[in-house]
Amino acid sequence: MLNRETKAEGSALAGDETVSQLAANIPKTVSQRLSRYLRVLQELSRRGQDTISSQALGRKLDLSAAQVRKDLAYFGQFGSPGVGYEVQHLTAQVKRILGTDRAWNVALIGAGRLGNALLRYQGFEEQGFRIVGVFDRAQELIGQEIGELKILDLESFPELVKEQNIELAILAVPATEAQAVADFLTPHGLKGILNFAPVRLNLPETIQRVEVDLAVQLQQLSYLVTSSELSRRRGS
Amino acid sequence: MLNRETKAEGSALAGDETVSQLAANIPKTVSQRLSRYLRVLQELSRRGQDTISSQALGRKLDLSAAQVRKDLAYFGQFGSPGVGYEVQHLTAQVKRILGTDRAWNVALIGAGRLGNALLRYQGFEEQGFRIVGVFDRAQELIGQEIGELKILDLESFPELVKEQNIELAILAVPATEAQAVADFLTPHGLKGILNFAPVRLNLPETIQRVEVDLAVQLQQLSYLVTSSELSRRRGS
DNA sequence: TAGATTGTTAATCGATTAACAATC
């Protein structure tokens, strides 16, 4: 480490500010890897491992040791030379960076098949995402119970947002309705939408968006299979 | 176009070979955009639009015109100067590149909640992916019907693969079982796995893999919301 | 023909890797 002092001085890093100060100019590709780091760290933590080196961490994630160190260094100095990274501490840091060091209240919009599956999916709760309301427009669904929750009329969303302190929404409605529903949700203080409908949503700049298109994933697989068959055939 | 002739000569491109010849050295980032191109093109096609320029296509996808042209040029020369790209033709080409110009038979492994939702998800069929078999290990599930299909014992997978010409599998089993199940599927001629379990699968090199971790998507959203709040607070 | 737009090259930008002094 050439100049820890100078660096810390230069960019005014100190204590809790470390993460916040830097979070702005992180390459997107790095932030996308953070979740994968977290998954591995949580697994190590469960197994009671105390420390891990950048090399060992990289091996588990198909990344080079250099890349692991570089990625983590964007957010602060979490490791000790000669020792590696303390699993507990690093886990906590990564959670903090991801914003999952606290619980998020989530609304599920759309109580169809996909909505149902997502509601019952264990993985969300485990990572601190609590689905506190399920909304739909279909009159025949409203009032029905799924899991612990009663399906509510989408019209009541604006009230519930504040009452339940909902910050994120999962959109699991048909593609044809997605934009209209998003427009309806948006003005009520929502901060982010996880969109499963195969449409590019038009959202205000202040609202964050992640899009997941399940069919696209199968297409990607089809592409990989097709192109690897082609190159194998050529190679031999 | 400086030297169409030379290029075509140099790399021996001709007719149907165009795509195959090039498919090997495509940047990963380009292939991941192809599905998004396809989605937009299919929409244009439905609306009956004949041609589209790289600029218009880029606008719909948040890409620069230059990038659209560059991406498509990896696979061949699909456009006409002064005119743009013929929607029908380009759609067909992209499908061919993705390998979705034909149907794929898919096995669904895991008939739990997520499996159920995936089975009933319309989007797969629309893009040419037919789920032809559902498998599970839980005795109480075997024999039950979901949709048109009867849940089969995972043990019968090896026979069915050949009988039904199954090439892809969707893995929707608990994380703890995923690797074991994958090991069981793998030796029977499968070509690719779409894995929803939050584990990095260890697979033979010949088998392609796409991993989708739903919890990771919410973490990504959490990160975007958290970091944008921080930078906004600082910015003002 | 004139205007529009392609495919391609070169220039720029960003991300990954290699190397190493500093540190435990």
Added chain:
DNA sequence: TAGATTGTTAATCGATTAACAATC
């Protein structure tokens, strides 16, 4: 102390953008 491993810099690699001759 000696060996291991960090965080950081510089070098390399890859992807995006800008510019433009060729073409419809």
